[in-house]
Amino acid sequence: MENELSDSQLVQLVKNSLAAAISGDRDDYEELVGYLHPKKNPRADEIAMLVTTLKALSGAVSDIDWVHHEALLFAVSRMSMWNYGTDVMDAMVELIISLAASNGKYVDWCLEMLVKHFVPPFYLVELVKKEKGIDRKNNVLSRVHAALQEITDLVPLAPLRLSPIVVQRMPSVFSQQPLEIVMYVENMLMLESGAIGETVGSTMLPALVDRMIEMDVDIGWDGNLEEDAKGIFEMELEEDAEFADEAVPPSELLKRKSLQGNLVVEKLDSLMVLTFLHLESCQNSGRLTEVFDVLLASFERTVLNAYKSKFTQFVMFYACALDPEGCGVKFATVLTDLFGCDANPPITRMSAVAYLASYLSRSKFLSAALVSSIIQRLVDWCYAYCKLHNFDMNPRLHQVFYSGCQAIMYIMCFRMRSLMDIPRLRLQLLNMPMEAIWKHKLSPLKVCLPTVVEEFLRQAKAAQLFMTAESFVFNDLLESDLSRAFGGMDRLDMFFPFDPCLLKKSESYIRPHFVRWSNVRTTYDNDDNDEVSDSDSEASDDDFVDRNARGMTDDEMAVSVDDVGLDFDPNLNKMSITPKNTPLKSRYETQLEQCTRMPARIRPSTSPESL
CATH class of the missing domain: 1.25.40 (Serine Threonine Protein Phosphatase 5, Tetratricopeptide repeat)
Structure with a gap:
């Protein structure tokens, strides 16, 4: 040439x-x-x-x-x-x-x-x-x-x-180069937020969620399903000296360690952080509501019915944390509607209410008023169900009902104290027909997870939530036949999707908005100088300390329990509960009457086995 x-x-x-x-x-x-x-x-x-x-x-x-x-x-x-x-x-x-x-x-x-x-x-x-x-x-x-x-x-x-081309060319989850899929997703998110995002945006985010779920289900760890179920609320173990500074439960530390060096875990963690940053960008540009609607549709289609997703659902959690009054309320409402819709398959309804219970329990950014209103809807549904089904208990036949009952108790374990401290919400709780549900022939207290039932009843007695709370007798030996039947093969009775996130980088974003069990004041706690909240004060609806800065030390973040109702330490995971394998009634007589608190922990769900 x-x-x-x-x-x-x-x-x-x-x-x-x-x-x-x-x-x-x-x-x-x-x-x-x-x-x-x-x-x-x-x-x-x-x-x-x-x-x-x-x-x-x-x-x-x-x-x-x-x-x-x-x-x-x-x-x-x-x-x-x-x-x-x-x-x-x-x-x-x-x-x-x-x-x-x-x-x-x-x-x-x-x-x-x-x-x-x-x-x-x-x-x-x-x-x-x-x-x-x-x-x-x-x-x-x-x-x-x-x-x-x-x-x-x-x-x-x-x-x-362009959209199908981008989706089809996404790197495999088994790629040996973590940077490859991270860079690819960076470009997908650039497309979503760019000038052509109006056309391709509705495809990019769902494709990303699908790929993260694919990674999620590929991650597993060893665990025993039944033992983990019994250990949701277990006696506190002595901290290993090696992990004393971290002050997190040994069970959680073991699972964290088991994930170290896993290439898929590292890639998923990086993708979730990218997604979190993208959500922050969307919030800053005023697009979060629009993007959240796309994510919500993807969640319903992919994540909700995935077999016990372990981490991907925290994308929804973080989006809600960025916009509590908009996205946060909408997510809770949608989950409640999914549970209450008779047209939905039972597994969808059970998953929805499991997500709902875990979300309301773990979200520091949700008001007590919202939590109370959701509990009211769940109680009303369960009460109406009882009136229509005046039969003896049948765990397999009434799985949706039992999942609703367990959700109520699980939420109350985390939220009962904060709700009872607000006069108008305390009155609302006292007027709910819970006692009629627990005493119904369907016997939810004998079918739901024993550890959840025990903690709920203990707090209910201390709060005088029922006139005859001490009359409820529970035997956790029934779990093997009844609770297992309720959960079925998938054990959805043990599915708490927003248990502590074990991904190192992602957890640092979740932590300021997340409630660990050790942060919860129970109704049987003895706190000096407690003050009853003013029912007309919006601030009284805040249950937990709001930490806005990641990486601050615990001393820098120390907050008076008198001011906020919670001393928040993101590295602790303790739970107060009665000893196991002791009849509940005698425990009340020998320990609760003496106002003695026994330290214990809530163990993170070990999905896929115990999520």
């Missing part, structure tokens, strides 16, 4: 070469294709010739034929902007855009070329982690997204073609 030719002459020369190839004369055409083949350590003149060739092809795109010029298109498809400087990058982008605009049949090919650049070739992955690699990353990706936007402007239907 002559170096002294003008731009128009070069374009004409390329057109002639393309036309000759169709006629059978392929010498000039093959020379043209040769300029496009990648060379190791190319010289400056070879780079200049490559740029010239790409620009000339951009002016001759209307003469490129899909069948006769397959070798040329293949050579272009093998090129990567990651391997070149900005001059070649710009020439490649110009060719791709021109080709997409010239003929509709090239649009998918051009979009795939650009999406391919979301991640570098495998041999450059390590380079991207370094400072020089970050500059190259910015140079490549800024051009890729600008090109996608320009193609969209020229071809309005391009975004509809």
Whole structure:
């Protein structure tokens, strides 16, 4: 190819070469294709010739034929902007855009070329982690997204073609390069928040959630289902000296350690942090409500019915924490509606109320008034169910009912003290027909998880929630036959989806908004200088300390229990409960009457076994 030719002459020369190839004369055409083949350590003149060739092809795109010029298109498809400087990058982008605009049949090919650049070739992955690699990353990706936007402007239907391409090219969860899928998701989120996000946004986030669930279910740890069920509320164990500074339950530490070095865990943790940051960006730009609706639809379709998801659901939790009065309330309302809808399958209703119970219990950002209103709805549903089903207990037949009852008790274990301390909410609780539900022939106290029932009854007695709370007698030996039947094969009776998050990086985002059992004041706690909250004060609805800064020390965050009703320490996970395997009535007589508090813990659910 002559170096002294003008731009128009070069374009004409390329057109002639393309036309000759169709006629059978392929010498000039093959020379043209040769300029496009990648060379190791190319010289400056070879780079200049490559740029010239790409620009000339951009002016001759209307003469490129899909069948006769397959070798040329293949050579272009093998090129990567990651391997070149900005001059070649710009020439490649110009060719791709021109080709997409010239003929509709090239649009998918051009979009795939650009999406391919979301991640570098495998041999450059390590380079991207370094400072020089970050500059190259910015140079490549800024051009890729600008090109996608320009193609969209020229071809309005391009975004509809782009979405399936992006989803199909997502790296596998089993990729040996964690950075690969992280970078790819970064680009997906850039598309979602970019100018073409209105078209592709509804696809990007659900695809991301689907991939995270795929990773989530691939993660497992050892555990015994029945033993973990009995240990939800277990006696406090002595801290190992090795972990004394962390002050978290040994069971949780063991599970954290079991996840260390797991490549899938590391990738999922990084993706969740990316998603959290994206949600923060959406909140700052006023888009969170819109994005939350997309996430909520994806949650209902994928996460809700996934077999005991362990971590992915915290994306919903964090979105709600960013907007408690909007997203936070909406999530609780939707879960309540899903449970109460008779048209939904039983497993969906049981999962929904399990999510609801765990969400209301663990969310520091939800008001006591909202929690009370949800409890009222659950109690009303269960009470109406009792009036329609005046039969003896049948765990398998009435699974949805028992899941509702257990949700009420679980929420009350965490929230009873804060609700009873507010006069108007205390009155609301006292007027609820709970006692009629617990004494019904369906016998929910004999079917629901023994540890949840025990803690609920203990707090109910201390709070004088029922006139005859001490008359409820419970024997946890019934668990093997009744509670197991209620949970069924999937053991949804043990599913508490928002138990403490075990992903290291993600947990630091969740922590300021999350309630551990050790932070909860129970009704049988003896707190000096307790004051009853003013029923007309909005501040009285706040149950927990709100920590807004991650990484602060416990001393910096110490807050008076008199002011907020909770001394929050994110690293503790203790629970006060009566000893196991002792008749409840005698425990009240020998210990509760003496106002003695015995320290114990709530163990994180060990999904998939005990979630």
